[in-house]
Amino acid sequence: MTLPIQIEAISIGRAANAPHYEYMTTFGKRTAELPVDHELWRKGKDEFDTAFKAEDEAFKRYRDSELTDPLKVADEERDKPYASLRDTIKAYAKFPIAETAQHAEPLLRVVRNYKIKTTENYMKESGLVDNMLQDLFQYRTQLRRLGLEIIADRLKAANDHVRQLLAERNDQRSAQIMGELKAAREATDRAYLTLVRLTNAYALLNPDRAEAQKLVALVSEDLEYFRRHAMSNPNANKKKKDDPDTDAQPDAEPAEA
Secondary structure, three states, rough: OOOOOOOOOEOOOOOOHHHHHHHHHHHHHHHHHOOOOOOOHHHHHHHHHHHHHHHHHHHHHHHHHOOHHHOOOOOOOHHHHHHHHHHHHHHHHOOOHHHHHHHHHHHHHHHHHOOOOOOOOOOHHHHHHHHHHHHHHHHHHHHOOOOHHHHHHHHHHHHHHHHHHHHHHHHHOHHHHHHHHHHHHHHHHHHHHHHHHHHHHHHOOOOOOOOHHHHHHHHHHHHHHHHHHOOOOHHHHOOOOOOOOOOOOOOOOOOOO
């Protein structure tokens, strides 16, 4: 007899706060759209919803502590000189006068090496901009001849301001908020694992119930996506520490029925 597929349990707790929250949001919607007709399962679903509601509230407080208005403004003010510097270097690299284009070539290589996106999170963008500027300032002569030194200096000042605000935010972030979110996540994880086990057990004992089989299949798809895009792989990180697109392949095992 071929056994029905089962939802695998992976170390959800290893995920960062945002992807953990997003996955649990999806799981909550899946189980609400395809409920299992069993009293024990419904009790498990209620316990999960209660636990996740507490995580939702804690996560919102955590996010509020991160995204302060001054930091948003400072980030926007940093993006302006960066975009101006990047675009002007690109334009000079295509300049019809060879000497001007030659001055821009090493600067363009530096900009292209970093491929900075202004949509990156504050901390990552700050580090990339800082490293890029260190490389660019090795070509101060070229920057000066193209009239770009003042823009690069303004970008450095703007980036330093963002980094200062980040440091202040981290110093001021409440340990109570972090502890609250950690505890709420752990409660959600326990309720999640219980509901997964109940779902697996019901699907195994009732292979003719289409809604249970569909729920298992959809949650399994969500988990696979989560595994590939949200979980960290210690071995991969050693090779590509700063590569956000590296797929993670953590160990997985079937959840106990």
